[in-house]
Amino acid sequence: MQHPDRGPDRFRGPSDLHLHSDRSDGTQQPAEVMRAAHEHGLRTAALTDHDTTSGWAEAAQAATSLGMTFVPGMEMSAKHEWRSVHVLAYLVDPDDAPLRRMTERVRASRRDRARVMAERIAGDYDLTWDDILAQTSDGATVGRPHIADALVARGHVHDRGEAFRGILSPRGPYYVDLYAPDPVTAVGLIHDAGGVPIVAHPAGRAGVLPRPVLAAMLQAGLAGFELGHRENLEQGVRVLRRIVAEHDLIVTGSSDYHGAGKPNRPGEHTTSDEMVRRIIERGTGSAPVYP
Ligand code: AMP
Numbered sequence: 220m221q222h223p224d225r226g227p228d229r230f231r232g233p234s235d236l237h238l239h240s241d242r243s244d245g246t247q248q249p250a251e252v253m254r255a256a257h258e259h260g261l262r263t264a265a266l267t268d269h270d271t272t273s274g275w276a277e278a279a280q281a282a283t284s285l286g287m288t289f290v291p292g293m294e295m296s297a298k299h300e301w302r303s304v305h306v307l308a309y310l311v312d313p314d315d316a317p318l319r320r321m322t323e324r325v326r327a328s329r330r331d332r333a334r335v336m337a338e339r340i341a342g343d344y345d346l347t348w349d350d351i352l353a354q355t356s357d358g359a360t361v362g363r364p365h366i367a368d369a370l371v372a373r374g375h376v377h378d379r380g381e382a383f384r385g386i387l388s389p390r391g392p393y394y395v396d397l398y399a400p401d402p403v404t405a406v407g408l409i410h411d412a413g414g415v416p417i418v419a420h421p422a423g424r425a426g427v428l429p430r431p432v433l434a435a436m437l438q439a440g441l442a443g444f445e446l447g448h449r450e451n452l453e454q455g456v457r458v459l460r461r462i463v464a465e466h467d468l469i470v471t472g473s474s475d476y477h478g479a480g481k482p483n484r485p486g487e488h489t490t491s492d493e494m495v496r497r498i499i500e501r502g503t504g505s506a507p508v509y510p
């Protein structure tokens with residue numbers, strides 16, 4: 220029998236399981252993110268910063284003091300050939316050595332890559348590395364959004380969106396790729412760290428991953444797909460729904476809130492109580508924090 224304190228029935232919906240803080244590319248501190256979630260009527264929320272778990276303690280404290288349940292998470296960077304793949308990692312052990320080695324390697328690559336992109340951009344625009352550091356909280360996972368914020372601060376673009384469409388575009392002259400594991404490796408690392416791997420925004424403009432890649436990810440322990448997300452396209456979602464039914468997978472819906480960095484609002488998509496319960500039952504690397 221499950222100990223009542225570890226039991227999967229102690230949370231309450233509505234639940235939003237994908238939010239970012241300034242530990243990566245969100246614009247608010249972890250506690251502020253939980254306050255925003257609370258203000259939008261959520262009763263369970265996860266913090267899923269890119270390649271880091273460093274915001275968990277602050278978010279858990281803030282969430283529970285507001286009467287919310289906190290679900291620890293992370294959004295792990297991965298890459299299939301040229302395309303970026305994001306894998307949400309719920310309830311992982313944050314001290315798992317292989318997982319930590321990988322996320323540290325990705326974060327180091329992100330720093331090196333941001334420096335090279337900054338140097339390239341500085342050839343054409345007034346921009347320094349210090350401008351980017353000024354937009355990045357201490358120890359945060361650096362990304363193109365921080366370069367975008369520096370370009371906004373310098374007046375070169377109006378917002379992150381304009382920067383991504385122009386100066387920061389992968390097809391532009393300033394873009395530098397980052398190191399990230401392939402998605403099968405990422406899923407395996409999360410699974411081995413006791414976590415629940417779910418593909419974030421799996422039906423975006425790049426399309427659904429090829430069937431053999433999805434099959435290998437399922438073999439490695441993939442638990443499900445984030446089908447409720449503003450970037451998903453209907454055609455891809457239909458394809459994935461069939462796979463979900465075939466394998467009885469977990470389906471989530473989330474906002475991918477980034478504070479002022481994106482228009483996404485907390486709770487614009489939510490995850491059903493049944494699916495949250497399945498995630499909590501499956502994750503063994505860390506535990507939800509209840510109010
Ligand atoms: P990176 O991982 O450094 O290559 O940057 C990708 C990140 O930028 C993702 O985590 C997104 O959250 C963010 N992003 C992508 N496109 C946009 C956009 N148009 N506006 C704001 N943020 C974006």
Ligand code: FE
Nearest residue numbers: 239244269477
């Ligand atoms: Fe992001």
Ligand code: FE
Nearest residue numbers: 294305419420
């Ligand atoms: Fe993402």
Ligand code: ZN
Nearest residue numbers: 237239294475
């Ligand atoms: Zn995200």
